Amino acid sequence: MRKLAIVTTHPIQYYAPVFQLLAQRGNIDIKVFYTWSQSSLKKTDPGFGRDVSWDIPLLDGYPYEFVENTAPEPGSHHSKGIINPRLIPAITNWKADAVMVIGWAYKSHLGVLKYFKNKIPVLFRGDSTLLDEQWGLKNLLRFLYLRWVYRHIDYALYPGTATKAYFEKYGLKKPQLVFAPHAVDNTRFAANRQSEAQELRTGLAIRDEDILILFAGKFEDKKDPLILIDAFLSLAQSNVHLLMVGNGVLEARLKQKANGHTNIHFMDFQNQSVMPVVYQACDLFCLPSRGPNETWGLAVNEAMACSKAVLVSNKTGCAADLVKPGKNGSVFIAEDKESFSLNLATLCISKENLRLWGTESAKIIAGRNFTKIAQAIETTVIN
Template sequence: MTKRLAIICTHPIQYYAPVFQLLANQVQLKVFYTSGEQSSYNYDKGFDRTIEWDLPLLNGYDHIFLKNNAKSPGTHHFTGIVNPDLIKQVSNFEPNGILIYGWAWRGHLEAMRFFKGKVPIYFRGDSTLLNEKGLIKTLLRKIFLKWVYKNVDTAFYVGTNNKAYYKAFGLVEEQLIFAPHAIDNCRFGADETEEARKIRTNLKVGENDIIILFAGKLVPVKNPFLLLEAFIELDLTNVHLLFVGNGELEESLKSRVQGLKNTQILRQAQDDNVKNSIHFMDFQNQTQMPAVYQACDLFCLPSQSETWGLSVNEAMACGKAILTSDKVGCSIDLVDHQNGFIFKSEDKEDLKQKIIALTLDKTKLKKMGENSLEKIKKWSFEVQSHIISQYVNR
């Protein structure tokens, strides 16, 4: 018999909605969005702008936007989501199971505690142990998180680092089910488009040149400055660096590039070469991003901390080689010497050496991209939704 599954999630997210659409064909599904009115999810703090995603995120599944009574609504703090009707609304749905995305909001944690022991509680998150710091703080956090996860019956973990996190806080092997973190592989994996060729043409990038791409929020935790400084120091011929996105570091990054001619470190010829090889594009919406990835040759995510890094999935689905820091959660699962390299976080010299190795031979770089494409096929929405629905309907 098909089971009834309630999903509790903050707001429509481009990486979750397609899974909900698939699940709706496999279980009786209803999604309870907790952050408030539908319009409240358009402002993105990291990009520092209002975003209207250009893909349908509400079609194909039953959903409701719940009232959020928080004094300061938002997903950036625990008391930013307070839902007086959440427990009643979910109870009225009479679910056979509840899948909760994230516990770090008052409304979500209250629901977890209320329904524990009444209905199976499934959990989805992508946290890791990659940035554990401070013995006392870590011990206190461990005590608290063990208490939180006592309210979870089963966690659908996204990858190796996420599984280790759950085990560290009390969940055992029998409670952990692998459901891979994923993006729309088919949409990103389409053949190179005319839009991608236009991007290279507009940037004055030659056919045999190499583009290194950083795509995401220009914020300190993503560490775009480390990549920029490594690129400037390398001064590679026929290699370009493209930043795509917006955020608090945007102006300082652009100022650094504009100021190259005023430095005494590099010769004038080097200044001109480096400056003309660094490019910026504003935030690109979901339908535009495949062309951006297709236009590049190597994708780099140099983050100081990244629980997963779905942009790596996207780049791999577009058949691109990958370079990440060892603080990117997906690296252990998705990146190896067949499709890229992992560098030590904050180590500019290691980053430079990896960039040199990856940009020596464009033919080899292309082969690495083909390996990425083959590897990412198993990390799909279809696989994720199938695993979840099979477990819920068992």
């Protein structure tokens, strides 16, 4: 059986199930090498401004190793935060037949790409896009640097259209590109939590016939929740409510804008076991990101798995692949209040239309699951 070493910074809820599935399927032998440290299991997330410890198991069902990180300031928020002198020897001693690196912008991860190139197949998993691309000398230098980086990989696993275009720009050829969709646990999100969802709506004094718009994520500039508040206030419809779920640096400003408006509600960060209830309580999910670097937006997957219509900006990486205007939602021009307000008002005309579009969302997202990712990895390693 071929052995795949997987290099990533820390356990997250979107990758651990893939590792578990690869181990269960038994088509390849895997071992995950975590490069941050075991302390990353509970960390202060600067976006939420609080400790975040996921309440679903992230280390069960697959082999892994936390490799010592000697960085003076450990973390995944800067390139020098991941330094692992023992990483390459650990992979070598395990006798890996291939290596997959998730994210290159750390000293150790880039070192793995460089060391193993032309020794064993090097896979890379990334989701960068060209959506925030700018022109100028700095970006020309970045272009040349990225062409050099990606010469050190054999295969790139891309989640969607925008990332495929990015890899092609930086020199990867068609035979090197492998589609491996971003996915969430569709089954867990789709499981019926309607009684709890109804309790949530009742607690917020939202009637069955009312429309509830949901934002869930970090209250930060990148996700542009302020434009959502402004657009919602311009609606001025008594039967439409807005629920903002999360925390972050913009929290005070958001609450100040919403002050006195009884149809705007706030909830603190909610963990993974609760989020299906939150999504199922809403009628429309909105991700109005302005970027930079909203490379995908997995909250959109989660909402669609809960059979919800979606409204996203064109700076959201998943827009081209997941949102079918007029079928399961709409796409607006990022930072354009007029475009956003028009789309929001149109979507909120009919609760029944939102229900039908939500049904379409569930159909679209069904084909993007952990099994598809596992199959893409296995096929690339075995072949």
